[in-house]
Each structure stands twice: as C-alpha cells, then as structure tokens.
Amino acid sequence: MWHEVRGLKDEVDFGTPPRDGPPVTLEIDGVMITVPAGSSVMLAATKADRAIPKLCATDMLEAFGSCRVCLVEIEGRNGFPASCTTPVVEGMKVKTRSETLKRLRKGVLGLYLSDFPQSEIPDGWSEFHETLKAEGITSHPYGEAGANHFDAKVDDSNPYFLFDPTKCIVCSRCVRACAEVQGTFAITIDGRGFESKVVASQDQPFLQSECVSCGACVQACPSHALVEKSLFEGEYKNA
Ligand code: SF4
Numbered sequence: 001m002w003h004e005v006r007g008l009k010d011e012v013d014f015g016t017p018p019r020d021g022p023p024v025t026l027e028i029d030g031v032m033i034t035v036p037a038g039s040s041v042m043l044a045a046t047k048a049d050r051a052i053p054k055l056c057a058t059d060m061l062e063a064f065g066s067c068r069v070c071l072v073e074i075e076g077r078n079g080f081p082a083s084c085t086t087p088v089v090e091g092m093k094v095k096t097r098s099e100t101l102k103r104l105r106k107g108v109l110g111l112y113l114s115d116f117p118q119s120e121i122p123d124g125w126s127e128f129h130e131t132l133k134a135e136g137i138t139s140h141p142y143g144e145a146g147a148n149h150f151d152a153k154v155d156d157s158n159p160y161f162l163f164d165p166t167k168c169i170v171c172s173r174c175v176r177a178c179a180e181v182q183g184t185f186a187i188t189i190d191g192r193g194f195e196s197k198v199v200a201s202q203d204q205p206f207l208q209s210e211c212v213s214c215g216a217c218v219q220a221c222p223s224h225a226l227v228e229k230s231l232f233e234g235e236y237k238n239a
C-alpha cells in the first residue's frame with residue numbers, strides 16, 4: 001500500500017476540507033448522513049462510508065474539479081456532477097455507484113493511463129494506483145501507441161525529492177499545495193491541453209526555483225510524480 005511505503009498512517013482523506021455550517025441531511029446510496037452546510041457531496045459520501053474515487057481532490061486543499069473521476073448521479077439533476085465541487089443540499093439523493101458511472105470513470109481513467117508509463121501500472125504504489133485498482137483497471141488500455149510524454153526527463157536537482165514528469169497526471173494538487181499550504185507560489189501549470197506541464201518558477205530545475213523544499217507538493221501528489229528520494233534505495237531509476 002502506498003501509504004505504508006511512505007510511512008504514513010492510514011488516515012481517511014475526505015476529499016475536501018471540513019466546513020462548519022448548520023447541519024444538512026442527505027441520502028447517499030440509501031444511507032442517511034448529516035454534515036455541515038458547505039460540505040461537498042464527496043465529503044458526505046466518505047463520511048457515509050461510500051467513498052468516491054478521486055484524483056484531483058484531497059481534504060488538505062480546496063476542491064478544483066478538474067479530473068472528472070468523482071462523478072455522481074443526483075436525483076432531479078441532469079448530467080453527472082463532480083462530487084468534489086458539488087455542495088450538499090437538504091434532502092438531496094445521491095447515487096455514487098451505477099453501471100453508467102463505472103463506465104464513465106473507466107473512460108476518464110483510461111485517458112490518464114494513455115499517458116502513463118505502461119510498465120508503472122502493475123504493482124504500483126501510489127494513490128493513483130489505488131484508484132485504478134478500486135475501479136478494476138489492471139492494464140494499459142491502449143498500449144504505448146499515440147502521443148505521450150514518456151521521454152520527459154526527471155528533475156532530481158532537489159536533494160530531498162524528485163519530479164518525474166512521465167508520472168504526472170496534471171491534477172494541480174502540487175500547485176495548490178504550494179499556494180494554499182505554503183503560500184510560496186513556486187509551482188504552476190504551463191501550457192494547455194496536451195502541452196500542459198508542471199513547472200517550477202520560470203521553468204527552472206526545482207533547486208534553482210523559488211521552491212523552499214517544504215514538501216507540501218510531495219505530500220499532495222497522488223501519482224508519485226513528485227516523490228521523496230528517501231523512498232528509493234540507491235539511485236532512482238527513470239522507468
Ligand atoms: S506533479 Fe503530482 S500533484 Fe503535481 S500535477 Fe503532477 S500528478 Fe498532480
């Protein structure tokens with residue numbers, strides 16, 4: 001398990017930060033749950049023991065709603081809203097599991113996998129891998145055909161952590177952690193679409209950037225694109 005490898009406790013991640021509004025009661029997969037107003041559907045579902053898969057959400061950061069893995073069905077609403085950015089409403093009825101949701105999530109995860117090193121999927125040890133496993137995805141959907149970032153070079157300039165862009169799923173957690181947790185704003189996402197990439201300061205090696213090595217980005221990264229060097233024995237291998 002990735003959190004065991006990292007030496008962390010098996011703490012529950014509620015997906016979005018807690019709120020302290022008046023109580024709101026809703027139904028999630030038939031389970032009644034009461035949470036403070038302003039909470040997300042994702043947080044309520046996790047409290048109801050109906051955790052929803054997620055990639056860009058974590059309860060240490062405000063929701064961003066970019067990965068579209070956390071889709072749910074809400075009675076009386078069209079479409080499939082992202083549970084991390086949808087606030088709870090009194091009497092709301094939410095479905096977190098269905099054949100349609102499973103198909104949609106698989107499709108989204110397949111797109112992420114299409115630009116993730118195939119050799120890194122089996123026996124992976126990140127939150128991303130845990131999500132793949134939970135959704136029953138055990139192999140690469142398209143092989144290594146098509147455009148990808150597999151040749152991107154590892155930045156190992158920082159003495160404590162490295163950045164392997166081949167494993168980056170561009171979820172922006174590191175960007176938000178740097179800004180919200182540390183207030184440093186050393187990391188940004190540069191470019192758009194397929195060209196999007198994580199950059200430190202003015203596209204510099206981490207060690208030469210404004211990064212203060214606080215580790216917030218490393219803690220937030222779900223795919224171990226940013227990872228502590230101490231987790232590797234000897235030299236890190238660019239897989
Ligand atoms: S480095 Fe990690 S946290 Fe940052 S965008 Fe990539 S996958 Fe997300």
Ligand code: FES
Nearest residue numbers: 054065067068084
């Ligand atoms: S976890 Fe909700 S959109 Fe990414």
